[in-house]
Amino acid sequence: TRVFTSTGKHFDADVVIGADGFSSAVRKYISPEIKPKYSGYVGWRGISEELKLSDNFRRNLFSHYAFLFLPQSLLIGYPIAGSNGSIEVGSRRYNYLWYYPTTKEKLKNLLTDKQGYFHSDGIPPSLIEGEHITDIIKIANKIMPKNFIDIVTKASTTMFQPIYDVMSEKIVSENIVLIGDAAFVARPHVGIGVLKAAQDAVSLANALIDNSATSDALKTYALERFEPGRQAVIHGRNLGSFIEQRLDKPEDELHLNLPPERIIRVSGRPYEHVVEQGL
Ligand SMILES: Cc1cc2nc3c(=O)[nH]c(=O)nc-3n(C[C@H](O)[C@H](O)[C@H](O)COP(=O)(O)OP(=O)(O)OC[C@H]3O[C@@H](n4cnc5c(N)ncnc54)[C@H](O)[C@@H]3O)c2cc1C
Structure with missing residues (x-):
């Protein structure tokens, strides 16, 4: 794949990794329909x-x-x-x-x-x-x-x-891959954006080491990291829903399951811990 920069240079790459954050140009290229919400x-x-x-x-x-x-x-x-x-x-x-x-x-x-x-x-x-x-x-x-x-x-x-927040529908397209906020942006209540970006990077590095074919490596990465990214966005939407809905108290809508003690317990935790520990 040939990548052109805004300064007119170009590079040929086996794999293009979009680690370019919230406004990712690489995401816009592979999924122009995905917009921050x-x-x-x-x-x-x-x-x-x-x-x-x-x-x-x-x-x-x-x-x-x-x-x-x-x-x-x-x-x-x-x-x-x-x-x-x-x-x-x-x-x-x-x-x-x-x-x-x-x-x-x-x-x-x-x-x-x-x-x-x-x-x-x-x-x-x-x-x-x-x-x-x-x-x-x-x-x-x-x-x-x-x-x-x-x-x-x-x-x-x-x-x-x-x-x-940004909910991607794919994080790999041919040999182009998204990690960190380029892949998914969760609302900051989850407090795990940096951890998620690091986990994506480690997962991608391991997949590239473990698989001789690039396409297998990127498939492995997507399988491992798509769902945690998606869950982080959903978790962030839930934690912020009472502000979005302008409720006077988070516990006012029972179906949101947001008593203040729970918000305190689950904020800043990866969603898989919330599920594993039944928080
Ligand atoms: C209010 C708020 C509070 C937060 N609090 C926390 C918290 O407590 N804990 C936590 O873990 N996370 C928190 N986050 C989220 C966290 O900041 C991000 O999830 C994290 O920085 C994502 O890392 P990243 O490397 O993917 O992206 P970034 O940190 O955004 O890095 C992307 C990099 O790409 C560069 N770049 C962008 N476009 C281009 C381009 N075209 N060419 C070259 N370079 C480019 C940028 O300059 C930047 O250096 C918070 C976010 C917000 C908004």
């Missing part, structure tokens, strides 16, 4: 310096991985190292990710800068219009418990990522 919500994110947070928060909450269930939304927060990598008390930071429902029209607005330019692939934090940040801070003040508001209002940078 918007979840109906964005993830607002911010990082605060430890010493800027209230005494109460630092004493009682800082060291915890927190799940904060809010009407129609979910915030997760956790401590991270300081910008210099330090984990000394006083020099650490607290990171939050707040999934918040956002219509497609509102999203278009959020992704458009002051000059009217629409950043379809994500807007740099410095170009997000101030009024959107003011709005999200107002909402935090209205719906969050007092001791959590600080992590939103005192964050040094506030940004957001629209939450999409």
Whole structure:
């Protein structure tokens, strides 16, 4: 197969591996009909310096991985190292990710800068219009418990990522193969995107070592990795469904099987563990 790059070079390859992430050009080539699906919500994110947070928060909450269930939304927060990598008390930071429902029209607005330019692939934090940040801070003040508001209002940078997923119908086409986010993108609730990408890479490498014929190797890889990728997307859709459906409480729709304790138990776990351990 001959691969042409945007700079006009070309390469001849026995196997072309698309490891080019969420917006994969290789996926677009083998499956032009597969499009990222918007979840109906964005993830607002911010990082605060430890010493800027209230005494109460630092004493009682800082060291915890927190799940904060809010009407129609979910915030997760956790401590991270300081910008210099330090984990000394006083020099650490607290990171939050707040999934918040956002219509497609509102999203278009959020992704458009002051000059009217629409950043379809994500807007740099410095170009997000101030009024959107003011709005999200107002909402935090209205719906969050007092001791959590600080992590939103005192964050040094506030940004957001629209939450999409990608459900591929194939991950191999002749001698072209997709791995990682190029193959499947699960909503970040599953927290296993990096693990999945690594497992895909190991599986493909082993299949190429174990099979002398490339076509057999790629068949073996697809058999091993298609289903875990598909399940990760389904698992992510389930975990985010209460935000997408704007339920005030995740347990409000019984058929979703999302009592908060279960969301906490199964988030950040590969779906096969959830099934194996009956979580
Ligand atoms: C809000 C959010 C939170 C997340 N949290 C977690 C988490 O807690 N834990 C976790 O495991 N995962 C998390 N993820 C998912 C994780 O980031 C991805 O699943 C993971 O990075 C996928 O790895 P990848 O190598 O397939 O793709 P990427 O990391 O996207 O790498 C693709 C690479 O290809 C390059 N590339 C793209 N196009 C081209 C091209 N045309 N030519 C050359 N190079 C190209 C890119 O520059 C990039 O370097 C999160 C994702 C989001 C959106």
